[in-house]
Amino acid sequence: MVNIGDVAKAAGVSRSTVSYVLSGKRSISQDTRDRVSAAIAELGFTVNAGARALATSETMVLGLHVQFEPDEFAPAMLQYVLPIAQTARDLGFDSMMMTEADGYSAIRRMASSNMIDGLVLLDVVDDDPRLSALRVITQPGVLIGLPADSAGLDVIDLDFAEAARMIVDRLASAGHRNVLLITPPQHVFDRGGGYAARFRDAAIERARRAGLRLTVRAGESQEPLINASLNGLLDDLADNTAIVLHNDASVAALPGVLRERGIRVPGDLSVIGLFSESFSRTFNLRYSAIDTAPARIATLAVEQLVRRITDPVSAGAPGVRLVTPAFVDRGSLAQLG
C-alpha cells in the first residue's frame, strides 16, 4: 500500500508537507500543492485510518448500539439506523454498528479500545444499563429515547406527551366523547419504555380536562393474540367512536380486523395512530397519525453528537430535546354531531 512517504518522494517534498496539503492546516505554495496533489492522484494515496487515529486520537467513527428485543416489532429499527449512518457520513464520520445484548460491555470495549469518537444509543429505556457505561467512558454519547435520569446527557426523542395532547384535542374538537386508547404491550412498560407511559399519562390527563372518556388498554405484540385482543376490545367497547393506537403491531393488524367486522373508517369508527410515514407505506395504512419522524430524530441526534465531538462549546450544555410532533391527516377522523 502506498503511504505518505511515497507521495512525498514522488512530489519531491517532505512527508509533513504532504500531510499539511491534506489537512490544509498551513499555507502551501500553489506550486508544491499542485505537485503533491498530482502525486496523490497518480499513486492513488489514501490516508491510513489507523495511523491517523493513532496520531490524532480521532477515529472519525461513531458507534451505534442497537438493542434487539426478540419480542419487539422489528421493522421500525431500520428507519433510525439508515439515517444515522447517512447523516454521520455527511458529517465525515463512519458508523460502527454494535448489536451485543450486553450493551454495557460492548460500549466499554469499543470506547476504551478507542475505536470511536462518540456513541449513539438507540431505543433507550428508563433505567438503561448502557447509561452507566456512557458515564464512565471519555467519548460523548447521544440517546435516542428519554431515560428516567438524563442528567448530563444529550437526548433526542419525540415529544410523546405533546403528541397525546394533540390527538386528544383533535378528537375532542371533532366531537368525540368516548375514545379507546391502545398502548404498547405490557412488556414495553415493564422494560421501562418511558415513551409509552408519557404518551398514555398525557392522554389520560388531557382527556380528563376535555371531559372525554378515555378507555386505556395495553395491546398485544404477537399474533394470534393481536387479532383476538382487537376483536375483544371492539366487542366490549363498541360505544367508542374513536380509537387511538400507540402500538405498531396492533395498528398493522387493524385494517384486517376492521374489514372482517365490516367496520368502515371513518364512517363507523375514527382511527388515529402514532407511526412514521414509512411505516404507513410498508403496511399500507391510511390512518391519520402523529408522525414519529425517525429520520428527523436520527439526524438531529447525530448532528448534536458530532457538534459535541468537534466543538463542545457550540454544542451547549447537554440536555433533552423533544421533537414537536406533526399530525398527518389521512382522513380517518370523523367530525361528529
Place this chain on the structure above:
Amino acid sequence: MVNIGDVAKAAGVSRSTVSYVLSGKRSISQDTRDRVSAAIAELGFTVNAGARALATSETMVLGLHVQFEPDEFAPAMLQYVLPIAQTARDLGFDSMMMTEADGYSAIRRMASSNMIDGLVLLDVVDDDPRLSALRVITQPGVLIGLPADSAGLDVIDLDFAEAARMIVDRLASAGHRNVLLITPPQHVFDRGGGYAARFRDAAIERARRAGLRLTVRAGESQEPLINASLNGLLDDLADNTAIVLHNDASVAALPGVLRERGIRVPGDLSVIGLFSESFSRTFNLRYSAIDTAPARIATLAVEQLVRRITDPVSAGAPGVRLVTPAFVDRGSLAQLG
C-alpha cells in the same frame, strides 16, 4: 488512557512481555503472566485498536455495504444486517456499516484507508458496480446475492431455482394444473436482480415438464397498485387453483385482498410464498412458504469471509454456495382431486 507501557511498569516487565501475554504467542512463566494479568485488570487496560491495526495491518473490522433502494420493500434488510453483525462479533470482528449510494467509492475509500479486513456486500445484482471495487481492493469480500459474473468471488445465496422446482413439484403432486406466479416487480428485473429471473425461469421450465399451466405476472411494489393488481389478476385468472408469490409487498397485501373477496385459503385457493419466518411473523402470514433463511445466509456469508481473511487455505477456492431451501408447511396448499 492507560497504555501497554503503564501495564508493563506496574507489572515490572517489558512492554513486549505484556503484548505476548495478551496474544499468547509465546510461553510466559505463570508468575509473570499472573502479575501482568493483575496489572491489566487493575488498570483497566484495553489495547488501542488503531495502534494494533497499524502494527499488524489487521483491523478486526468487517465492512458491510447495504444498498438502500427507495422503491424496495424495506423491512427485509434488517433480517440480514443483524445476524451479520452478530456472527462477526462471535468471530471477533466488529462491523462497519456503509450506506452510501455510490457503493463503488465507499468501498474503495474504506478499503484503501485500511479500515476493514473484509467486506460483505448485501443485495448484489447482476451487473453490480460494487464488484469492480471488490476486484481492485486487497481485502476479500463475500456477496449475498449472485451476480452475473461471479468468477473469483465468494457468493452465498438461496438456491432460487431449486426453490421454484420444489414449489412446482408440490403443486403438481397435489393435483394443481393451473397456477399463477407473481414475480418481483418489473424494476427488480430491470435492475438486474438475478434471483427473480432464476426463480421464474426454473418455475416455467419445471411447470412445462410437469404439464402444469403456469401464468406469470410481475407484481407491483407500491400501494394502491398492489391491491389493484392483485384484484385484477384474481378477476382475470379465476381458473387458477393456486398462486405462488415471489413478492414481499404482494404477499403482505394478499390476506386483505382475499378477505375482501371472500376467498378462503386453501379451500378456494392454494397459496405458496417465498419469505422468511420473521417476515411471516411481522405480517402475520399463515401461508406455506419456502423460507428465505436470511439469518442462515448471513451467518454462512460471514463465516466464509472470516475464513478467507484468517485462513485462506481452509477457505478453499472462491465460489458460489447456494443454500438449499426449506419448505415450511403452514397448511395453505390444498390437495385436489
Place this chain on the structure above:
DNA sequence: CTGAAAGCGCTTACAG
C-alpha cells in the same frame, strides 16, 4: 513557505 524529528501505542523479529 518548508523540513527534520518526535511521538501516538502497539507488535514482532532479533538477541540472549
Place this chain on the structure above:
DNA sequence: CTGAAAGCGCTTACAG
C-alpha cells in the same frame, strides 16, 4: 523465559 529496539503510517510542535 524475557527485553531492547525497530517499525507500522500518520500529525504536529519546533526550527528555520
